Amino acid sequence: MSTSAQEIDSYIGQKYKDGFVTDVEVDTFPPGLDEQVIAKLSAIKGEPEFMLEYRLKAFRHWQTMTEPNWAQLNIEPIDYQSISYYSAPKKDSDKPQSLDEIDPELLETYKKLGIPLDEQERLAGVAVDAVFDSVSVATTFKGKLKDAGVIFCPISEALQEYPDLVKQYLGTVVPSGDNFFAALNAAVFTDGSFVYIPKGVRCPMELSTYFRINAANTGQFERTLIIADEDSHVSYLEGCTAPMRDENQLHAAVVELVVMDNAEIKYSTVQNWYPGDENGVGGIYNFVTKRAECRGANSKVSWTQVETGSAITWKYPSCVLLGDNSVGEFYSVAVTNNYQQADTGTKMIHIGKNTRSTIISKGISAGRSQNTYRGLVKVAKNATNARNYTQCDSLLVGDKCGAHTFPYVEVKQPSAQVEHEATTSKISEDQLFFCQQRGISAEDAVSMIVNGFCKSVFKELPMEFAVEAQALLGISLEGSVG
Amino acid sequence: MLSIENLHVSVGDKPILKGLNLQINAGEVHAIMGPNGAGKSTLSHVLSGKSGYTVTAGTVIYQGKDLLDLEPDERAREGVFLAFQYPVEVPGVSNIYLMKAALNAIRKHKGLPEVDAMDFLTLVKDKVKLLEMDEKFLYRSVNEGFSGGEKKRNEILQAAILEPSLCILDETDSGLDIDALKVVAAGVNSLRADDRAFLMITHYQRMLDYIKPDIVHVLANGKIVKSGGPELALELEAKGYHWVEEQAA
């Protein structure tokens, strides 16, 4: 967006004075990662001193780490020195001037998703009036949110305007050395969202972020930090509905949620990064660390995700249930087609007393894809009366795909009740023929059956998102039959 | 409406239909009877386009079109309906949702707009009443946990809503209790029309007491070996199939 381009320009100006960087005219850093690159990145963003220290510490730690062991995933080695770690948004004059200049396939996808035209233009990064319209719309919302005391802004902006708040919470849920990709993210993240809901405030609207595709590829290492202070409530939607067309690109985001006494965060994701083509060429490697800490008593976190994109997804949105009576929920639909691989699930860590968690996971595999649920339910020694209910259902479309379920349970407190149910079913030729015999095309039949299978998760999504998710399922399963 | 000539069908290397001929005109009800394994369901599957069958010879012309050239869903949208001998369960998809999707697919094919939600509900409730079903069945997953008889009744409900031109009933009577048979037969009879034809596969005369066929055929060993009026069914009931098969041999 134009404003962020201007902002960045102005930061560059600031840092010029500090004499950090000389070579700031370039749009994109050359590939490679070392301390200098990080210093340059932090300088361009005009970050406070503590941030640079934080990044460097993470980077030093990252260098001592090795990639996770890929279990069910089959992955080409990633050359971290061949990636460029900063890419500034292009100037408006370089952006496409109208939708006529956008990849028609992309527009087709937007159309199928039912995204309105001005939204399409915004997503495509088109520099026309509509974009400015939505910027001003965003500003109106900002005013309304500000009246309520809610802070909702890019994390780079938060680092400028609320550095103490960011410093207080950043990395407290996902420490910079937590895992290989979290460490990398801490070292090099470029942007993301920051949300703070003050005590007693019910956020007056749903907050949403669309990770947009633009030529800048700034979405590779986002960082999201949401804090719900005592007695507050927020529903946050994250859409990654714009397919990226590049070859195996790395996307390593970190999301941290902090929930205080009696507060609630509902976090919904519809993820549709480019999955690669039908032969498994290209696509995003989506390695994401998402974790919520229910710090307060009676706090609640609910993760709902619909994962249809990416060549490889590695993602376990987790809940650390510290506060007594806190509640963690995880509702997931993961669809894989062609050669996609997904290894996803959740961790529910029960530490407080009377903590409860619910896990509903629906995995749909088609084509030659592999879909794995991996979940951990852990009940600590003092977590009396902890309860968990887990339900994992897999649906196979065709017979060349795979579904795997790995539920891990560690219970150190005898009063815990942990329940697990799992099913695997298959869309049979007879079912497809039956639907076709009623006039419904095979593809519509598959998406109808899959939607039915996912009903219990979709009902957790906000209305508009549920509609989008259903449309997405249809698109991602295209070509899975016949 | 339907003209089948010299139809030969195999499953794998095994020939099942061996030169079957059948003409059905609009407005007619044809009954097909015949011993187990004769190829009756095979015929219904080939007409509706189920995969797994190879047509090795013959033609099927339906309303002037080469039926075998069409995909199963295209055939359905052109008005071919099969009430399955073994209706399939579709977990997670409600009965009413399936019927609405089906009706809209057919309407779209005819160039009609999607059915209005209220109109559809009225239509469905009307047909549910006709078949003396509980409205709760509308909101249950398609055929999931339905009893055998309930599944069969549900097939006729779908026929009543989709209003096909050619309605193939594969042993719809099997599994129905005596009262249910009457209700379902009444449902079928209410569908009889000048522009609609029925191909009714059955083993029992009783079904034909309620739904009077115009013509009765005997399918044995992959062919129609005998055709006649309703009295043929009575004769079969009394004498079995052997005499027909012997006559044909």
Ligand SMILES: Nc1ncnc2c1ncn2[C@@H]1O[C@H](COP(=O)(O)OP(=O)(O)OP(=O)(O)O)[C@@H](O)[C@H]1O
């Ligand atoms: N997939 C298959 N593989 C092998 N044989 C098959 C297959 N499908 C059908 N057949 C055979 O084809 C023959 C005809 O079967 P079909 O189901 O058409 O009989 P039917 O006349 O409907 O019998 P019924 O009265 O018992 O319903 C049977 O011998 C059956 O075993």
Ligand SMILES: [Mg+2]
């Ligand atoms: Mg049969």
